[in-house]
Amino acid sequence: MGEGGQDDDMKQRKTNLEPVEPVAEKPQSQEPMGRTSTPQKPEARLGREVQARIGQQLRAMYNDVVSQGVPPHLADLVRRLGEQDAEQ
């Protein structure tokens, strides 16, 4: 049946957050030569560390609930409904 794969998939998923655009990869002072400085809002430049930290906290909070597993009454509900005719 191989349904275990689905489970693993959900558990092992990591964040899909892309870098905030535009990402400040380098310190502000290092404006590349020949490139026009485009005005950016300060808040548009979140460092990688900040993003990583937010992502980390987000997942910690979320995974706390995920790790509680399936409450028994919900597991029963799914099993019970699964035994019934789908049209009922």
Add this chain to the structure above:
Amino acid sequence: MKLDPAIRDQVLATVPSLRAFAISLSGNIDRADDLVQETLLRALAHIDSFEPGTNMPAWLFTILRNLFRSEYRKRRREVEDVDGRYAETLKSHPEQTGRVEFEEFRTALAKLPSDQREALILVGASGFSYDDAAAICGCAVGTIKSRVNRARTRLADLLAIDGVDDFGPDRATRAVLAGGGRN
């Protein structure tokens, strides 16, 4: 016609993350579990409309989100419980995250507009692609990206995270100093 056990197991495997999503939407464990239960009832009643081989989590999340949205419109006058019950559902938190910091984060997250919060959770915590998140929320991928970016920017503001230095060991010290300055 009984439910295919493989499909049933896919549904069951999604329940934990469905709960986490429901709690982050509603901020309330009781409402979250009602929401998950309602989602499961609806999903299993319409399981024929699920195409085997497609993304079960995305399908279930879409149902849950739509239920939440319609319920939310009905209950608009009720105040969202952003502070109270959510913390009670959390039995532990990771060691690397201090209690105060964790509370700060949770409170800041609750202050985000709900469309930004859900986008951030779907992509940043549930692990959906931007495409899936857009499908779940019924909007364009660009809209999801923009909501996620605004959410993260706002979070950083709310948490007063200005840069890498704020994560250093001196953060607490500086917070005290900043709090002490009354000008």
